[in-house]
């Protein structure tokens with residue numbers, strides 16, 4: 001990995017973007033310094049791997065660098081002194097170095113972007129592509145100077161007015177074509193930057209009303225689009241992982257890739273299962289009426305857990321608030337699944353999260369990410385301790401032990417029948433069943449938290 005070269009970062013900015021903020025260090029749980037890690041110690045080994053390698057943290061360019069913190073009732077509040085507020089390519093190029101300084105000071109190795117986060121949309125597709133190339137030049141230099149890497153790239157197919165009725169599910173074929181051209185370019189740039197993945201999130205790939213929607217046709221168009229992406233991936237030799245990111249709604253009323261199970265069904269139905277894994281996002285899970293834990297278990301069972309957009313929602317607000325995760329139960333559950341399933345390969349923990357509108361200063365970006373990273377570090381250590389202890393897993397295993405031998409083993413091997421099970425039950429009588437012991441297990445987990 002290239003040595004981090006602070007000079008080459010600051011050479012590209014007239015001033016450092018975060019001049020008052022030093023590199024964030026691990027100071028341990030007793031530290032009272034808010035700009036330090038209390039639990040995340042990048043090189044510390046937990047369950048056989050460094051924390052850094054377990055967690056593979058990423059910064060989301062769209063939130064950290066581009067989110068003005070506007071809400072439906074008020075304008076943006078974010079202070080970003082390095083940004084001149086214009087849509088110029090020069091400003092976009094300067095912003096790249098602010099982002100890499102941020103990652104460097106935070107000790108995060110990965111970032112993720114949409115094409116339109118990093119470079120401005122031009123008046124034509126050709127101009128947009130030129131803008132993107134010009135910023136990709138800068139991203140490439142910054143990656144080389146710092147050793148930071150692209151976790152995944154994506155195309156923004158939901159902001160521009162042309163996509164107001166969808167992109168690959170628009171009723172207009174020319175919009176489909178535009179979206180295809182945009183994804184082609186975003187894949188080229190992701191490939192050029194050595195991206196380890198590419199994400200498809202269908203923000204407007206759904207509908208607002210069935211009065212005007214042919215759902216079957218739209219879903220088939222989405223499948224055709226993704227098949228073309230798979231073909232193009234092979235053509236350019238891009239070996240990164242494709243992800244599909246479930247979300248039930250917002251901005252569309254009903255999104256086709258609504259949750260993990262719906263995505264898996266869609267991928268299987270359309271012959272795409274071998275080409276995609278899931279990028280699961282916590283707040284999307286809760287919008288779908290699931291826990292993140294549930295969504296992760298669904299994905300793992302299908303060998304399709306690819307990457308995570310780490311954030312959290314608010315219990316009292318019904319939309320995608322994209323908050324930084326600080327709940328230790330949440331991170332413990334997530335890390336239990338990660339540890340048991342063997343962890344990330346191409347994916348990572350991308351903080352698809354934004355600071356609150358009230359937290360408008362640059363330093364708030366640090367507080368937010370530090371909190372998220374520490375929360376996952378604690379979750380990781382707690383999950384490792386729970387597995388090491390073994391009681392939870394032993395209980396779960398014992399709970400299913402009637403399937404380990406005898407009639408249960410025959411059920412699992414599918415070598416029995418209703419007739420045999422009837423004869424068995426006539427002989428066996430009323431089953432003796434055991435308590436689920438949920439409260440005992442909740443108490444056990446609290447021993448570790």
Ligand code: XUL
Nearest residue numbers: 154201245281309320352
């Ligand atoms: C929106 C969302 C997106 C995707 C990438 O809710 O999560 O930012 O992660 O398009």
Ligand code: CO
Nearest residue numbers: 245281309352
């Ligand atoms: Co996301």
